[in-house]
Amino acid sequence: MKLQTASEVISFAVELEDKSAKFYESLAEKFKDYRETFLSFVKENKKNKMLVQRAYNEVISDALETGFSFEGLDTDGYSIETNLSQDENLTSLINKALDMEEKIKRFYLNAAKKSESLLADVPRVFEKIARKRAERKEKLKLLFNPKL
Amino acid sequence: MAVLEEPIKETLVLKNYIDGEWTESKGKYHDIINPATCKTIARAPSSTKEEVDEAVMAAKRAYSEWRRTPPLARCRRLFRLKELLEENFEELSRIQTMEHGKTIDESRGETRRGIENVEVATGIPSLMMGENLEDIATGIDEYLIRQPLGVFCCIAPFNFPFMVPLWFAPYAVATGNCIIIKPSPRDPISQVKLAELVDEAGFPPGIWQVVHGGGEVAQALLEHPDIKGACFVGSTPVAKEIYKKCGEVGKRVIAQAGAKNFIVVMEDANLEKTIPALMTSFYGNTGQRCLSGANALVVGDDKFYKKFVEEFVDAASKIKVGYGLDEAVQMGPLQSKTAKERVLGFIEKGIKEGAKIVLDGRKPKIKGAYPDTCFLGPTCFEDVTADMIVAREEIFGPVANILRAKDLDEAIKIIHANPYGNAASIFTSSGKLAREFQYRVECGNIGINIGIAAPMAFFPFSGMKNSFFGVLHGQGKEAIRFFTESKVVIQRWW
Numbered sequence: 001m002k003l004q005t006a007s008e009v010i011s012f013a014v015e016l017e018d019k020s021a022k023f024y025e026s027l028a029e030k031f032k033d034y035r036e037t038f039l040s041f042v043k044e045n046k047k048n049k050m051l052v053q054r055a056y057n058e059v060i061s062d063a064l065e066t067g068f069s070f071e072g073l074d075t076d077g078y079s080i081e082t083n084l085s086q087d088e089n090l091t092s093l094i095n096k097a098l099d100m101e102e103k104i105k106r107f108y109l110n111a112a113k114k115s116e117s118l119l120a121d122v123p124r125v126f127e128k129i130a131r132k133r134a135e136r137k138e139k140l141k142l143l144f145n146p147k148l
Numbered sequence: 149m150a151v152l153e154e155p156i157k158e159t160l161v162l163k164n165y166i167d168g169e170w171t172e173s174k175g176k177y178h179d180i181i182n183p184a185t186c187k188t189i190a191r192a193p194s195s196t197k198e199e200v201d202e203a204v205m206a207a208k209r210a211y212s213e214w215r216r217t218p219p220l221a222r223c224r225r226l227f228r229l230k231e232l233l234e235e236n237f238e239e240l241s242r243i244q245t246m247e248h249g250k251t252i253d254e255s256r257g258e259t260r261r262g263i264e265n266v267e268v269a270t271g272i273p274s275l276m277m278g279e280n281l282e283d284i285a286t287g288i289d290e291y292l293i294r295q296p297l298g299v300f301c302c303i304a305p306f307n308f309p310f311m312v313p314l315w316f317a318p319y320a321v322a323t324g325n326c327i328i329i330k331p332s333p334r335d336p337i338s339q340v341k342l343a344e345l346v347d348e349a350g351f352p353p354g355i356w357q358v359v360h361g362g363g364e365v366a367q368a369l370l371e372h373p374d375i376k377g378a379c380f381v382g383s384t385p386v387a388k389e390i391y392k393k394c395g396e397v398g399k400r401v402i403a404q405a406g407a408k409n410f411i412v413v414m415e416d417a418n419l420e421k422t423i424p425a426l427m428t429s430f431y432g433n434t435g436q437r438c439l440s441g442a443n444a445l446v447v448g449d450d451k452f453y454k455k456f457v458e459e460f461v462d463a464a465s466k467i468k469v470g471y472g473l474d475e476a477v478q479m480g481p482l483q484s485k486t487a488k489e490r491v492l493g494f495i496e497k498g499i500k501e502g503a504k505i506v507l508d509g510r511k512p513k514i515k516g517a518y519p520d521t522c523f524l525g526p527t528c529f530e531d532v533t534a535d536m537i538v539a540r541e542e543i544f545g546p547v548a549n550i551l552r553a554k555d556l557d558e559a560i561k562i563i564h565a566n567p568y569g570n571a572a573s574i575f576t577s578s579g580k581l582a583r584e585f586q587y588r589v590e591c592g593n594i595g596i597n598i599g600i601a602a603p604m605a606f607f608p609f610s611g612m613k614n615s616f617f618g619v620l621h622g623q624g625k626e627a628i629r630f631f632t633e634s635k636v637v638i639q640r641w642w
Contacts, residue, residue: 004478005253005476005477005478006253007252007253007256008475011150057237057256060256060257060260061257068424068463117425
């Protein structure tokens with residue numbers, strides 16, 4: 001599905017944050033040893049959601065091109081897999097998380113690029129969250145080998 | 149993406165907000181229709197003359213104490229109001245979409261613009277300060293004080309049901325005046341919701357009131373001897389009449405009127421960035437903006453002109469039309485069936501006059517299962533000349549006219565031949581041409597590579613010629629001047 005309006009893009013970003021938060025909540029439940037790490041991601045997702053919504057709500061103006069800003073931002077490239085099956089082990093789930101984080105990062109980078117016509121706060125927040133997602137990937141990789 | 153939840157679940161019966169109380173009107177009630185769904189969402193009264201009197205009397209009573217309230221204490225109420233507006237941001241925005249038809253992005257933008265005026269008005273302790281000069285003569289000092297005047301009224305339009313009263317009301321009350329808002333009878337719900345928040349913010353009774361109704365209520369307010377001034381936004385004939393009426397009896401007035409805005413596109417314009425800006429300008433708010441682009445004036449050779457028309461029409465034809473609460477929708481319905489019929493009339497006139505319709509929005513493709521009662525699609529005419537009715541008169545709908553000029557000089561001549569002077573924009577890569585345009589064009593709001601030259605809250609919302617009647621404008625410092633009298637004191641002590 002192609003996203004065209006600012007409202008659609010913000011809602012999609014919020015959906016990604018909510019879905020991935022739910023995924024990490026389940027991981028925290030399943031792998032008690034890494035509970036704190038996963039819950040910190042959940043907390044960060046909530047903050048990201050707030051940042052995105054606030055940036056949009058505080059800079060949106062009826063006179064800007066909010067309705068025509070995002071032509072070509074296709075959600076198909078960013079659909080994330082968040083289902084957890086009982087028999088999946090930590091390695092498999094971390095690989096799933098890495099894949100998810102990569103997609104979310106790419107979404108934010110693309111959204112940042114396509115929102116240049118809006119006030120700078122919006123692309124800036126998208127870029128900031130993309131950076132955080134990249135950092136998270138590094139943290140996830142450490143879980144493969146906690147001694148590193 | 150989903151259609152957002154409607155905040156109005158059942159038909160509201162709107163009341164007046166007079167003297168801090170919600171009171172039922174004795175006047176006749178009419179339906180407020182959601183133009184996208186055609187469902188009745190509220191019933192609003194046409195208030196009686198007695199109810200107008202009650203509101204003015206309540207304001208008069210409240211004024212003497214309110215003007216003595218320290219500016220800092222007055223602006224604390226505005227800070228509280230700002231917080232409440234933020235808390236209710238989404239509900240306020242969705243209400244606008246339901247009563248007006250605009251898209252949710254546009255409604256949120258309107259809410260934000262309204263809040264910005266409250267924010268600017270919270271600076272009143274600094275903004276309202278006077279001036280002084282010592283020793284204008286030996287031992288004599290002179291200073292200027294800005295004092296409030298009393299009771300003002302605001303007669304609001306339908307196209308920005310939430311924002312427009314906020315161009316005036318926060319400044320009126322911050323400077324120590326009282327204000328009575330008469331919302332548009334077509335979409336008054338936003339002002340009711342706003343007044344609920346005003347009440348919650350702790351403004352004393354009578355300071356900020358809402359009286360519903362149409363022309364008769366406006367008349368009663370304007371003729372009331374205790375109303376010191378009026379703020380109006382609407383059509384040119386009504387603005388002229390209000391200006392005249394207020395002038396005769398010595399009331400202050402800001403009368404913002406109609407428009408026919410030209411967008412000049414020079415051959416060196418960056419079309420990739422220009423076209424999306426023009427879509428918002430011509431079709432945003434379904435063309436129901438006094439700052440909307442109406443006439444695109446293309447300066448360039450045949451090849452550029454052809455490319456411009458192709459790209460403009462291609463982009464316009466892709467605009468998704470539907471219910472504004474559907475996040476994917478880029479253009480909502482007209483605000484009413486009457487508004488749609490009026491625009492249809494102009495399209496017919498354009499065709500009769502010989503303009504070539506290159507995009508016909510009369511039978512729009514609507515996203516979702518909504519009645520087509522108020523919907524029109526983006527429409528575009530080319531081969532339009534400046535003398536045609538469609539190029540001269542305000543259509544107030546999603547209709548773009550494409551005209552040509554041989555150079556900037558001719559473009560400016562065409563703009564000046566039009567009686568309106570609200571806004572004009574130029575799209576160009578040349579700083580020299582942009583400066584020339586800004587310098588010479590007789591319009592109140594100039595856009596340079598900007599499709600909608602909407603002044604921020606800290607700048608005046610300007611206008612010239614038949615687009616504005618008055619001296620001082622709404623918003624920012626000019627609003628402070630409008631709502632205060634300059635008193636000069638010259639003092640000497642022996």
